[in-house]
Amino acid sequence: MAKTRKSIKEQAHAHRGQIPKGARKEEIIRAAAKLFSQKSYHDVTMDDIAEKVGVAKGTIYLYFDSKENLYLEIMEETYEEIESILERETAKSDPAPLKLKKVLGLIFKFYLQNLDVLRILSRDETHLIREHYEFTEHWRLRRIKLYEKILEKGINEGSFRPFKTELTALIIFGLVRSVMFYYKSEKSAESIAEEVFSMISEGILAPGYEKAEAARM
Amino acid sequence: MAKTRKSIKEQAHAHRGQIPKGARKEEIIRAAAKLFSQKSYHDVTMDDIAEKVGVAKGTIYLYFDSKENLYLEIMEETYEEIESILERETAKSDPAPLKLKKVLGLIFKFYLQNLDVLRILSRDETHLIREHYEFTEHWRLRRIKLYEKILEKGINEGSFRPFKTELTALIIFGLVRSVMFYYKSEKSAESIAEEVFSMISEGILAPGYEKAEAARM
Amino acid sequence: MAKTRKSIKEQAHAHRGQIPKGARKEEIIRAAAKLFSQKSYHDVTMDDIAEKVGVAKGTIYLYFDSKENLYLEIMEETYEEIESILERETAKSDPAPLKLKKVLGLIFKFYLQNLDVLRILSRDETHLIREHYEFTEHWRLRRIKLYEKILEKGINEGSFRPFKTELTALIIFGLVRSVMFYYKSEKSAESIAEEVFSMISEGILAPGYEKAEAARM
Amino acid sequence: MAKTRKSIKEQAHAHRGQIPKGARKEEIIRAAAKLFSQKSYHDVTMDDIAEKVGVAKGTIYLYFDSKENLYLEIMEETYEEIESILERETAKSDPAPLKLKKVLGLIFKFYLQNLDVLRILSRDETHLIREHYEFTEHWRLRRIKLYEKILEKGINEGSFRPFKTELTALIIFGLVRSVMFYYKSEKSAESIAEEVFSMISEGILAPGYEKAEAARM
DNA sequence: TATGAATGAGTATTCATTCAT
DNA sequence: TATGAATGAATACTCATTCAT
Known part of the structure; x- marks a missing residue:
């Protein structure tokens, strides 16, 4: 596509x-x-x-040929910038967990530096512009693909549990957007990334509870 | 409010x-x-x-008095229905993890039954209707509050690790929306909930990797 | 007509x-x-x-066949009533000045008793109802005719100066409407009529000023 | 096209x-x-x-911002023009009767030059535009005030009989509007003013009739 | 390049009137 | 007689886009 x-x-x-x-x-x-x-x-x-x-x-x-194009060009410019930053990062040979943490850090950093545009992207105005559902869709899929790759790498490396990367990528995509958009905090991008990564990686269950109790449910 | x-x-x-x-x-x-x-x-x-x-x-x-009211009434009706379902569920005395899993199941079930309206809610058209930022905001906060309560309960019970409930609630809110909106699957609501809950509760890291490797990062 | x-x-x-x-x-x-x-x-x-x-x-x-007819029927009913009252009065054989004063009294009395409808008549909504310019026109001309008759009678009797009855009738018509609509007073219809009649009959010039000074203008 | x-x-x-x-x-x-x-x-x-x-x-x-504003701007423009003409005239030190006659002349002259707009003003569309009752009211009161001043001056000078200026101003206001709106004539503004002034100043009663007969009523 | 006056298709809303019951 | 849900023509206002200068 x-x-x-x-x-x-x-x-x-x-x-x-x-x-x-x-x-x-x-x-x-x-x-x-x-x-x-x-x-x-x-x-x-x-x-x-x-x-x-x-x-x-x-x-x-x-x-600009039209209002729509102006709007889309803004989005495209921004998408391209952040996506190229992320792809440069993922090209490196870091282990998957570190890679993911770094990616999160870059996203939050980029977000803090580009509040205006990101606020637009965070909104889902897909349907606003009739013919251009595919536009947002394209960039969403690209980002999800990026997450999937990292996840697959982690699974192969043995650092990630073997789960369905499709769903998990979707999960990460959604939670990142939510944090970006709604998390009001004075913290640095790195420290937000750290917190978020910690939740993603370890989950919410208390250690030990996992096996013993979860079984009873 | x-x-x-x-x-x-x-x-x-x-x-x-x-x-x-x-x-x-x-x-x-x-x-x-x-x-x-x-x-x-x-x-x-x-x-x-x-x-x-x-x-x-x-x-x-x-x-309907106006297009805006028609739109909002659709949203309100839906919000009220799912929220009352969820609150009825959370009123029960289940342990937090089970409670959370059940809530996820109910959300995905409701979603599958109300695809049309949920697709609207999933969009963030907050700004579309000038005066009604507060409307969506109100329901978002209510849902996040619900998650926070479950999380706090779990922390108190000892079933959840002690983390910041605010950020975690935001994370759950975002990932659920993302799965609801984008996950194309033939699975039942319960099994989707199961999968999602598994990711939330255990995280993505492979067991054992957590302590040994994560430290090196 | x-x-x-x-x-x-x-x-x-x-x-x-x-x-x-x-x-x-x-x-x-x-x-x-x-x-x-x-x-x-x-x-x-x-x-x-x-x-x-x-x-x-x-x-x-x-x-009622239509809103327009309802409106016009209200007006017609009122017009008919006051006009028949006035015409009954003018049929009497009083001298013109007394006749005029009585007519003024009846008009103001009717007005005080029918504030609502008169307020409508006082407005000139002639053009409001497209096809019915002629309606208001008809009643206006009828009233003016009535004044003209009284004035002609007075001129013939010698009680009124010989002036152009057309213009004078128009003058009386206009000033009566203005007083009806805008004069805020606790006085009785008769006493308002008395005051108005006094102005109409004697004019505003001071006696004596008339000949001497007005000539110089 | x-x-x-x-x-x-x-x-x-x-x-x-x-x-x-x-x-x-x-x-x-x-x-x-x-x-x-x-x-x-x-x-x-x-x-x-x-x-x-x-x-x-x-x-x-x-x-124009709206239809209403267009309408009001037309009216305001016209009101301002005629009112400033009249106020310039009344600022002169003429005796009251002459002043009144001149004012009438100016009004009728302005009317003949601005038939269209004056026809609008002559109508009482006060209620048509909900919020703007005060608008027409303002200009009506201003005109009446102008008449009152002339009348007071005349009374002080001794050229006018001592009457209630409020009612008389209202009378003049109404009769002028009526003549303006309904008097069909080829005459010049000055000559119409002359005729109207003559009625206002001398009244309709025949000289001599006033004292003798009016008493009998 | 830049302007900004002009365009006109597009839209929410109103309300007198009708008609099946 | 009475109802009141349904109608749909009518209308003020908006705004992306064009084009002559």
Whole structure:
């Protein structure tokens, strides 16, 4: 799917000979990201964005083909950045548990540095933009794949119990999103990652309780 | 908050003397829920709903004061039902782990029976309806509170390790939503609950790895 | 025009064999009149009226063909009553000044007794009801005609100066409406009529000033 | 439509440079005023106005926040203009009768020049726009105050009889409105003012009749 | 590149009127 | 007579997008 999908960036202005300079475009992206993080897609108007950037509405259309594309381009840019960070990390040959902990740390760090956009991503506005269910879906699956790989590696290494990686990846995906979005804390990304990793790795049961009591249930 | 907030249901038609027959209202709710589960709030028009139910648009307004209220009433009805189911369960004197497993089972069961509406709830359309951030927030906090209580009970009983219940409740909340929404499986609610509970309770680390290896990280 | 116009009352239910009893109809008229006096034609809904009378909305349509007819019937009933009172008075052989004063007294008396409906008449909602400009126009002209007759009589008698009766009738019509609608006073209808008549008959100029000074202007 | 057929107006503007800033707004005001003078507030739709101006509906909203605001802006503009004309006149040190006559002349002159808008003002659509009773009320009171001042001045000068200025101002207010609205005549504003002033100042009674006969009543 | 006036399809909501019971 | 659920045409307002300058 990642191969057939044409990236929003590539699509935009595919018909134009000129590629506009990036400065103004970045300005627009930043302003729009800020607004989209505060209000929903439909509640942010092109007027809002134009006013925030301090340009005329028409100017936005010199850089983006549509509101939808602007929105998706913001998301794509962010997805690409975090995903490439994560993939660079997972390319290393660390043992799976360490790898997972590092990944969590990078996610939370990226989150703290990009609160605005992440707030958008955390929302599930998939359906907001009619034709683009596949877009969010694509990135979700990619992330889940990444978790699955780490989990499989761990199982092979013997550091993880043999469980169904599909479900577990889904679990990690969901809990990370929840923590990112709702956990109010002054802690550093690393220490949040540490806490979360501890729960994921050891579970909630008290040691010893596991075998003896759980059996009775 | 739950006490001062006037429920959408109570508000609706507070001015009418007569309560219209429930059948037509249920029809509308069902059709609307179906549509809201497929498209976003803004992409579902009152015309869509009317057409789906097979009535004139005005008819909907005999039963609901506004589109927003229709939407919220669907959500409230569902929230109330599942929450009351869960609270009835947690009132029992089961040990915490069993309690948690049962709760998970009930959630997944309810989910399988109410796919449409749950798909709406799973989305975070909080911002879509400007004034109603508090609405979703209210129910999210209530669910998290429920998890926290079970976790505290378990810690006191000694069945759960002593961790921060706030973060852990958030983690469970997020992973459950993710599984509910994305896990495609033919399994029964109970067996999904079993699997999820197993991950939550034991974690992903292989037994024995925990102490020896984790220390090296 | 007065001859060709078919009265609203006559039109209503001309096609029915049964004439419903007047009681329920009167109830509706009273309630509607009250509401129309408080809000404008368009701001009063058939629901409002039905609720106020305490019947179902459909019931109103058993007595009136349309909202418009209900409105016009209220006005017609009132117009007819006051106009017949005035015409009975003008049929008497009083001298013109006394006749005028009596007419003013009757108008203000009727007004004080029918505040609600008069408030509607005082408003000029002529244009509110598309096709019925002629309706208000008809009654306005009838009233003006009545004033003109009195004025002509006075001029013939020598009690009034010879002026253009058309303009003067218009003047009296306008000032009476203004006093009716805006004069807040605890006085009796007769004493208001007395005051108004005094202004109409003597004017505002101080005696003596008239000839000497007015000439200089 | 605008694409295939070029209207006369568009052609006219084509060779000019820009349409002046306030021009479009004035166009809308003029068209709307015309329509509001023919039909009531509720019977004039934004579509009507847009069609009359020859622009899209949205264009109106570039210049006015709402239909209500458009309506009120028309009224306010007119009120302000005539009222400032009148107040400039009354600031002069003419004797009261002359002042009154001049004021009447200015009103009728303004009326003849602004038939459309004045027809709106003459109507009492106070209640049509719920929140804006106070608006019309404000301007009515201001006009009445103006009359009262002139009347008081006249009484002090000795040119007017000592009467109640409140009632008399109300009388003048009403009769002027009536003449403005209903008097069909080819006469000039000055000559209408002259006639009306004559009635106001001298009254209708024949000289000499006043004392002798009126007493008998 | 940039502008911003203009567009017009799209939508929630209202309410007089009807009609089966 | 009476009901009241159902109707659907009507309407103010929005906002992404276009285009002449």
